[in-house]
Amino acid sequence: MLLLTGPPGSGKSHQVLQAVRERLASGRFAFRVVAPTATMAEHLRDLFAREGFVFRPSLISTFSGFVENWISGFDTVSAAALDALIEDALAHLDPKEFRSVAALPGFRSALARTIEELSAAGCGADKLDHAASLQVVYRDVEASAGARRMVLDGARLRAAARRIREQGAAGIESIFIDGFFSFTDPELEVIESLCAHSDLTITLPGWQGGEASRERLAAMGFQEQHCEAARRNPRVVLVKARTQDREIDEIAARILAEVRAGRPFREIGIVVRSSDPYVPALSTALERFGIPARFYFASPLARHSLARRVAAAEELDVWRGQTATPPEWVARFGALSCLLPPPTGVDPAEREMAALWRSGASAVRGFEQALCETASRFTPTEKVPFAGFWKELNRVLRLTTLRVADHRRNVVHVMDVLEVRQWELPVVFVCGLIERQFPLYHSQDPILTDEPRARLRVRGVRVATSGERNQAEKFLFDLATTRATDTLVLSYPEFNAKGDETLRSFSLERFLESSPGVQQEQARRVRPVPRGPRPPERRAVILDNELRLWLAQRHATMAPTALEIFLQCPFQFFTAHTLKLEELPAEPEQRFDASVQGKLLHEVLARWIRDRGALEPLFDQVFRETCAREQIPEGYRTEAVRLEMRRNLQRFTGQAVIPGASVSAIEQKLSLPLDDATTLHCRVDRIDSASGGTALIIDYKYSGPQKVAALVKGHEEGTHLQGGIYMLAVKNAGSVLGGMLFAGVRKEPSWDGWHTLPVTIGRAQRCVPQMLHDVMEQSRQTALDAMARIREGVIAPLPVDAKRCQYCACGDICRVESAVGAAAGTEGEQEE
Ligand code: SF4
Numbered sequence: 001m002l003l004l005t006g007p008p009g010s011g012k013s014h015q016v017l018q019a020v021r022e023r024l025a026s027g028r029f030a031f032r033v034v035a036p037t038a039t040m041a042e043h044l045r046d047l048f049a050r051e052g053f054v055f056r057p058s059l060i061s062t063f064s065g066f067v068e069n070w071i072s073g074f075d076t077v078s079a080a081a082l083d084a085l086i087e088d089a090l091a092h093l094d095p096k097e098f099r100s101v102a103a104l105p106g107f108r109s110a111l112a113r114t115i116e117e118l119s120a121a122g123c124g125a126d127k128l129d130h131a132a133s134l135q136v137v138y139r140d141v142e143a144s145a146g147a148r149r150m151v152l153d154g155a156r157l158r159a160a161a162r163r164i165r166e167q168g169a170a171g172i173e174s175i176f177i178d179g180f181f182s183f184t185d186p187e188l189e190v191i192e193s194l195c196a197h198s199d200l201t202i203t204l205p206g207w208q209g210g211e212a213s214r215e216r217l218a219a220m221g222f223q224e225q226h227c228e229a230a231r232r233n234p235r236v237v238l239v240k241a242r243t244q245d246r247e248i249d250e251i252a253a254r255i256l257a258e259v260r261a262g263r264p265f266r267e268i269g270i271v272v273r274s275s276d277p278y279v280p281a282l283s284t285a286l287e288r289f290g291i292p293a294r295f296y297f298a299s300p301l302a303r304h305s306l307a308r309r310v311a312a313a314e315e316l317d318v319w320r321g322q323t324a325t326p327p328e329w330v331a332r333f334g335a336l337s338c339l340l341p342p343p344t345g346v347d348p349a350e351r352e353m354a355a356l357w358r359s360g361a362s363a364v365r366g367f368e369q370a371l372c373e374t375a376s377r378f379t380p381t382e383k384v385p386f387a388g389f390w391k392e393l394n395r396v397l398r399l400t401t402l403r404v405a406d407h408r409r410n411v412v413h414v415m416d417v418l419e420v421r422q423w424e425l426p427v428v429f430v431c432g433l434i435e436r437q438f439p440l441y442h443s444q445d446p447i448l449t450d451e452p453r454a455r456l457r458v459r460g461v462r463v464a465t466s467g468e469r470n471q472a473e474k475f476l477f478d479l480a481t482t483r484a485t486d487t488l489v490l491s492y493p494e495f496n497a498k499g500d501e502t503l504r505s506f507s508l509e510r511f512l513e514s515s516p517g518v519q520q521e522q523a524r525r526v527r528p529v530p531r532g533p534r535p536p537e538r539r540a541v542i543l544d545n546e547l548r549l550w551l552a553q554r555h556a557t558m559a560p561t562a563l564e565i566f567l568q569c570p571f572q573f574f575t576a577h578t579l580k581l582e583e584l585p586a587e588p589e590q591r592f593d594a595s596v597q598g599k600l601l602h603e604v605l606a607r608w609i610r611d612r613g614a615l616e617p618l619f620d621q622v623f624r625e626t627c628a629r630e631q632i633p634e635g636y637r638t639e640a641v642r643l644e645m646r647r648n649l650q651r652f653t654g655q656a657v658i659p660g661a662s663v664s665a666i667e668q669k670l671s672l673p674l675d676d677a678t679t680l681h682c683r684v685d686r687i688d689s690a691s692g693g694t695a696l697i698i699d700y701k702y703s704g705p706q707k708v709a710a711l712v713k714g715h716e717e718g719t720h721l722q723g724g725i726y727m728l729a730v731k732n733a734g735s736v737l738g739g740m741l742f743a744g745v746r747k748e749p750s751w752d753g754w755h756t757l758p759v760t761i762g763r764a765q766r767c768v769p770q771m772l773h774d775v776m777e778q779s780r781q782t783a784l785d786a787m788a789r790i791r792e793g794v795i796a797p798l799p800v801d802a803k804r805c806q807y808c809a810c811g812d813i814c815r816v817e818s819a820v821g822a823a824a825g826t827e828g829e830q831e832e
Contacts, residue, residue, distance in 0.1 A: 001195060003217050004203045006227030009482035012203035013422055015227075016178045017047075019201065023174070024053040031174040033060040038403075039296050039415075040179055040422050041065070050409070063187060064153070067160035069170055074159070077150045079399035080373060082112045082141070084392070089140035095133035105398075106636045114447045115141060119152035122185035123461040134447060157186035161193040169197035177202045179422045181475075182210040183217075185462065192220050207475045212462060234484040236515060238508075239491040241523030244432070247493045248281050250523035251429050252289040254489060255412060258427055265292055269413040269425040271480045273438035278431060282414055289528040292408060296415035298401035301370060304363040305584060307397050309339040311631060312585035316390070323383040326375035333371055333393065337364045359404045370396040394588070394633070417476045420483055428484035433492040433505040438480075439473030442466045477507035491523070540571065542793025552791045554578060557679050560725040563786050567719050568804060570789070571797035571814045578795075583809045588633045592641050594702070594807075600626045601702045601745060602685060604649060605656075606666050609686065615653050619646050648702075652749040658741075659759050661688035661696055670729040674780070678787050682729045690757050694738030697726050701742055705750035708742050709763065712752045715775055719800050721786075723753060724779020727772060737772055739764070 004012040016033075023031050035041040044060050058065070064076070077085070083105075090102040101107040115138050118128070125139035145151060151159065169175075175198050182204070183191065194200060202217060204210045206226075218224060241247035255268055272278040275297045286293045301307055310316075313336055324332070340360050374393045378384050413423070417438075432438045443466055444450050450465040457463065464472070481488060490511075496502050512518055542548060555577070566573035575581045586593060604622045608615055623642055632638055665687040672680045686698040699722065701708055714720030723740040731737055739755025741764055751762025756769055765771070797814035799805055805816055 001199065001220070001222045002201045003214070003222035003224045004201065004227055005206050005214060005224055007206050007482070008421070008479045009232065009424070010227035012205075012227050013178050016176045016201060016203060017044075019174075020048070020176060021051070021053070024048060024055055028173075029055065029059065030172055031059065031176065032066060032172055034063055034066050034175065034177045035060065035422070036062065036179045036181075037419065038062055038065075039419055043422060046407070063157070063190070067157060067190060070160045070163040070167065071156055073149065074156065075150045076156055077145050077152050078373065079112070080392075080396040081145075081148075081150060081377075082115070082152075083108055083395055083399055084377065085141045085144050086111050086115070086137060088144065089137045093136055093140060095136055097133035098137070103634055104636055104639065105634065110445075110447055111137065114445060116153065117463060118448075118461075119154035120184050120186070121461055121463050122154045122158065122189075123456065123463065124155070127456070127459065127461060128452075129455075154184070154186045157184075157190050161186070161189035164190065164193040164197070169194055172198050174199045174201070176200075179203070180213075181205060181207070181421075181472075183213040188213065188216050191217070195220055205475075205479070209464075209468065209472050209475065232482075232485050234486050234488045236488045236490065236518045238512070238518050238520045239489060239523050240520070241491060241493050243495055244277070244281060244493045244497070245285075246523045246525065247431060247491050248278070248285040249289075249526050251282075251431060251489070251491065252285050252291060252528075253524070253526040254429070255286075255291055255427075256289060258487075263426065264410050265412045266410045267426040268429075269415065269420065269423060269427070269483065270429045270431065271415060271417055271420050271483065272432055273440055273476070274416055277437075279414070286412065286414075290531060291412055292410065293412040293414050294406045294408060296413065296419045298403045300398055301363065301366045301400045301402045302394070302397040303587060304359070304366075304402055306337065306340045306360070306363040306367055308585045308587065310336045310367075311394075311588070313339060316386075316631075319386045321386065323385045324389075325382065326378045326380055326384055326389070329384060329386075329389045330371045330375050334368060337367060340364065355404070355406075358406070359402075362402055362404045366400060366402050367397075370400055373400075398588070417480045421479060424483055424485055426484065426486040427489070428480075428487075429489045429491065430480045431491045433490055433508045435503040435505055438505055439470070439477055439507055442469035442473070474507055474510075477505070477511070481511060490518075540794075540796035542795060544793075548791055548793050551578065551793060552677055555787070555790055556677060557681055558787075560680055560682060560722045560783070563680075563783055564720055564722060566786050566790060567721070567782070568801065569797060569799040569808070570794045572799075572808055572810055573790070574795040575810050575813070578790075588631070589635065589637055591630050591632045592638055596626065596630055596632075597641065597645065598702050600645065601649070602667075602700060605653075605685070605700055605745075608653060609656075609663055609666055615650060616646070619649055648745050648747065648749075652743070652745045655749045656743070658688055658690070658696060658698075658757075658761060660757060661690040661738075663687075664689040664695075670726075670733055672725060672729040672732050674783055674787065677791075680725055680729070680783070682726055684726055684730065687730065687735075688738075690738045692738075693736060694756065695730050695735035696738040696755060696757065697723075697730055697740045699723070699726065699740075699742050701744050702746050703744050704747045705744050705752075705763075707746075708744035708750050708752045711742060712754075715779060718778075718782045718785075721779035721782045724776045725783060728776050728780060731776070737769070739767075739772065740775070 004015060006012055020031070020033055023029070033041075033044060035044060041060050041062055045057055048055065048060075086108050090098060090108070094102070098107070098111075111134075114134065118138065125135050125142055128135040128138065142152070175194060177191070177200065180203075191200065191202070200222075202222065204214055204217070214224070239247070239250055241250055251270065255265070258268060259265060270282065272282075279295060279297055283293070283295060310333065315332070315336065319332065340363065370393065373396050374389065377392050378389075413425070415423075430438075435441070445453075445466070448463070450467070453463050453465050481490070490508065492504055492508070493502060542551065562573065562577050565576065600622060603626075604615075604619050607622065608618055611618070623645075626632070627638065663686060666685065668684040668687055670682045670684060672682065674680050684697055685700050688696040688698060690696050701711070703711070711720055712723070715723055723742065727737055727740050738757055739753060741751055741753040741755060741761060744750035744752070751764050753764045754767050754772055754775055755761060755764050756767060756772065760766070797810075797816045799816065802816075805811055
């Protein structure tokens with residue numbers, strides 16, 4: 001039994017792979033290779049397959065897959081099952097310490113992580129003390145899982161170890177265990193049980209966190225062979241970029257330079273500490289530069305567009321309130337897979353299109369499995385209400401990860417530092433080297449803090465403290481910097497997204513001190529070469545007369561707020577109001593957006609003004625109705641929004657009454673003929689009747705005082721018109737005007753606008769009737785100009801306020817960056 005130790009890059013894995021190759025070449029298949037993750041096992045299978053070896057995939061597996069032969073009749077507790085068990089335990093045990101946060105999914109996730117960590121370390125609930133609430137929940141989870149013939153990971157490995165001791169190793173002569181940083185106690189028990197039946201070769205990197213495992217293996221009789229660090233001395237370049245985007249563009253440009261010099265994409269890797277925040281940006285940038293890349297990351301199935309389309313399906317409204325058996329629900333939901341658009345005929349299929357198809361096919365398979373897992377929570381014949389089945393299905397979708405198969409060979413490999421341990425590549429980029437990003441910073445686990453962890457360690461349970469986890473981050477940095485054989489490119493951004501200066505990683509400082517000759521360079525400004533000839537510049541305007549006629553008809557009736565969208569950006573108006581493109585339904589955690597908050601605010605204020613009852617119960621009721629209607633999940637964010645909105649409304653309703661005026665109408669619908677071809681439809685939130693019977697119009701905004709002031713100013717600048725149009729509409733209905741007020745309900749309640757009443761109303765200007773007339777005429781003219789431009793076919797992406805582009809759904813299609821770049825004259829920047 002051999003234990004290969006040594007620093008990262010000292011050739012331990014190389015020795016193991018050679019031994020495996022020899023066995024494959026001579027047809028001796030009585031061996032197994034055990035890797036730490038499914039992706040790494042897949043990587044090894046691909047590696048040997050590409051070298052021409054033919055073998056059963058099960059020869060290479062994870063620990064969990066390896067013990068499968070000895071554990072039959074017991075399922076592992078899936079992430080969704082664990083979440084459900086914890087929810088049940090919290091509901092019926094109601095531990096005092098967790099009471100205030102028990103309903104939050106984020107808390108359940110944290111609790112699940114702690115229980116999984118304890119189980120993996122071989123610590124059952126019986127070993128816990130000084131953590132009474134955690135212990136009772138953990139004990140209940142263990143018992144409930146056992147009753148359903150499910151086991152947590154640690155218990156599963158221990159059961160496997162027992163069976164291997166009793167039954168032997170099923171004829172497996174050699175076992176290679178490679179890529180692990182250390183072993184948990186249950187894993188060591190499996191290893192010890194195998195020692196009596198097979199010849200084992202294990203690799204371990206030389207670092208503090210692996211010391212306990214090394215000692216246990218030595219005590220089992222493993223012969224240690226120390227491997228010295230290989231002297232590869234790759235060229236090391238340190239790149240400083242102004243921003244993360246510039247850093248990623250620089251990486252893309254360097255990859256293309258390597259490829260032009262003859263290096264295949266597959267010899268290049270990019271290493272990040274974790275998927276967020278680099279992976280989405282890398283994915284877009286590599287795509288833009290035409291670089292094929294494989295991303296070794298999984299994402300929750302709930303984020304896939306199939307799951308989001310199902311959540312927004314009309315059928316769900318029909319099924320609400322119905323009951324059916326689990327198989328019937330599976331059949332009904334299964335039919336919704338057709339909501340994913342089928343592949344369209346592209347021949348030959350482009351790479352991006354093929355990736356989309358693969359992703360869609362994986363999502364459909366994952367969705368079907370998720371339905372089966374959901375159904376398994378119920379007895380097959382019981383009548384399950386829609387709400388119950390839907391809640392469980394949502395849980396499974398949220399906690400099931402989706403991996404899209406990608407077997408392309410010549411691709412750049414993008415992976416996190418944990419995945420990179422079995423890789424060596426000629427060129428490696430390690431990016432995002434700033435503090436708290438790479439390395440990450442680990443604070444104490446709030447559920448099992450460092451103190452009880454230290455006590456558990458004394459009793460032989462190896463659970464890491466925050467200090468040890470931070471120590472491990474240094475090791476991960478060292479690991480990442482040893483993966484390149486020819487060129488290592490380290491990089492970091494100087495400024496974050498807010499424009500604040502970042503702090504360069506201390507591990508990088510340490511690396512630079514011990515590595516003379518590192519080339520330091522500044523990232524250049526680069527952009528991809530166009531994939532085809534640049535089409536002639538065209539003005540973003542519709543010239544066809546028939547289409548212009550159609551535009552006039554389509555917009556014969558309008559809301560003033562739609563015209564304001566045109567004033568902000570013609571292209572945004574074109575997509576939302578002319579083409580009426582729909583956005584993909586928001587992800588569950590994003591559903592409580594500004595639009596939903598605005599609707600909720602209007603509904604609460606309308607009902608409160610009408611009934612004048614207590615605000616809190618009314619708010620809570622409308623909030624519940626909104627969450628149910630919009631399918632907004634409970635959680636930290638939902639609760640934070642609820643509390644903030646309730647506070648804001650409490651403050652506002654204390655000042656909602658205008659002195660000397662009384663409410664005469666709410667939610668009033670009015671029309672205003674703008675010209676021969678256009679009528680504007682208005683929905684006025686509230687009209688108060690003031691002295692002399694004058695009408696005071698009130699419009700609620702869920703905005704702070706500054707935004708409301710900017711809105712009023714916008715009427716002078718020609719970017720807003722709602723106030724003037726509402727006044728025209730009320731006047732048109734036969735009222736004498738007393739003013740137009742905007743009520744800001746966010747943060748400090750604020751009133752702004754124009755009025756002729758003999759009182760002070762917030763920041764609103766007290767004025768003469770002529771000024772109201774001027775505001776109305778200004779707004780009428782702004783509206784007429786905007787309508788004329790709409791009919792002329794103006795659709796250019798020209799935002800008045802570019803900051804609002806970050807909230808606009810059209811950002812990926814309007815190419816505003818190109819338009820702004822062209823306008824700023826930056827077209828001549830260096831290209832790559
Ligand atoms: S992202 Fe900006 S420029 Fe593009 S459509 Fe939206 S508002 Fe207009």
